[in-house]
Amino acid sequence: MNDAITTLPLLERRTLAESAYAHLRELLVSGRVAPGERLSLRDLSEALGVSVMPVREAVSRLIADRALEVAPNRAVRVPVMTRAQFRELAQVRAGIEGWAASLAATTRSPAQLDGIAAAEAAMRKARASADPSIAVALNRDFHFAIYRAAALPTLLEVIGGLWLKAGPVINLDLRHSNDRLSAGHALRCHAAALAAIRDGRPEAARNAVAEDITRAADFIIEKGGLPEAPAG
Structure with missing residues (x-):
């Protein structure tokens, strides 16, 4: 044959x-x-x-x-993370994803900037939505619109791997309530990241994305949704 x-x-x-x-x-x-x-x-x-x-x-x-x-x-x-494990992952994400945002501030194209702005606007509109699960997809869209604009495929792959582990946790509360969205931290950080990328300010873009990740982790941990120690 x-x-x-x-x-x-x-x-x-x-x-x-x-x-x-x-x-x-x-x-x-x-x-x-x-x-x-x-x-x-x-x-x-x-x-x-x-x-x-x-x-x-x-x-x-x-x-x-x-x-x-x-x-x-x-x-x-799906693995269950302890608070310490999630905190560590958030610290790594803040460093790597913040760096991606700083790169995007200098490498983004006009079309990519339009995409980031559209994602940020959609996230703001979702604040008033009766379906909080909508915010899950929109939050991801905003972040990855920035990371794609960094123009480093290997970096995008690394970030994708981090979100594989973090995704179920960071979006858990958004699936069931809009408390984190209503608190305003995410929307403020997103707006700051967009402005920094639009104006070509790498350090400000880095800080905005890092703060977004850190504040989200703080919110989830303080809400008590993660165990102190591994099960069993």
């Missing part, structure tokens, strides 16, 4: 696994699953319209990324 034909099924499987991985990454980064939530391979495969095999491959990759974990009962679940 022709070698090209014999390798075709493997290529198709790899494509499905990559697609499943991309979809599951988005699920985590956008905060649409919560810490501790169990994920059924069968339910995921049915939702994606594929067999269990590519989903299993995608989940295995996410476990290797430490974005998912296997519980003692062998169930796959």
Whole structure:
């Protein structure tokens, strides 16, 4: 049999696994699953319209990324972070994502600036929305509009990995209430970041994004949504 034909099924499987991985990454980064939530391979495969095999491959990759974990009962679940772990992750994010914002202040194109401004405006409008889950996607859109403008694909990949771990936690409260949005910290920091990037002020852009991340972490920790120590 022709070698090209014999390798075709493997290529198709790899494509499905990559697609499943991309979809599951988005699920985590956008905060649409919560810490501790169990994920059924069968339910995921049915939702994606594929067999269990590519989903299993995608989940295995996410476990290797430490974005998912296997519980003692062998169930796959979203990891639960302690307060100390989340605080550490927030500190790393503030440094790296703040740097990305500082780069965006000098590298962004006019079209990218328009995209950042549009995302910031949409987030402000979401403050009055009756559906707080809308803010989850809009917050991510704003941040990644900035990070893409930094024009460093490797840096964007690193930040994506950080959001894989942080997404379920940082968006948990936004999924259920708009308290953090109503407090105004995020909107003020977003407006400051936009102004700094528009005016070409790298250090101000860095500080605005770092403050946004730090204040969000403080808010979530003070609200008591994270455990002091690992479970069991």
